[in-house]
Amino acid sequence: MDDMISDINLGESLSIAQVSDLHKQLLSSFEQERAVNFDLSRIERVDTAAIQLLYCFQRDACAQGIVVIWSNPSKDFCEAVDILGIPAFYQET
16 A cells, blocks of 8 residues: 555454554654554454544544544444444544
8 A cells, every 4th residue: 555554454353452552553653644544344342442542543633634544444343432422433434
């Protein structure tokens, strides 16, 4: 894919155990002012800490003019966001 886009495959499970590493990847994208493409298609389990990180990243990226692409959010991901009672912050592409 384009050198100006960071592709991040979030896999099948995204929990607090992965949040630190994901946060480092996202900070790198900010520093390089790169667009980010999240592949959400395989997520079967996601916890609150991970959703909070993604939510904050979307907010901060938008404020800095960084494009965020949410590719194929899985049903499980969408339901987890809904359960938390936060508005869907991702856009299906």
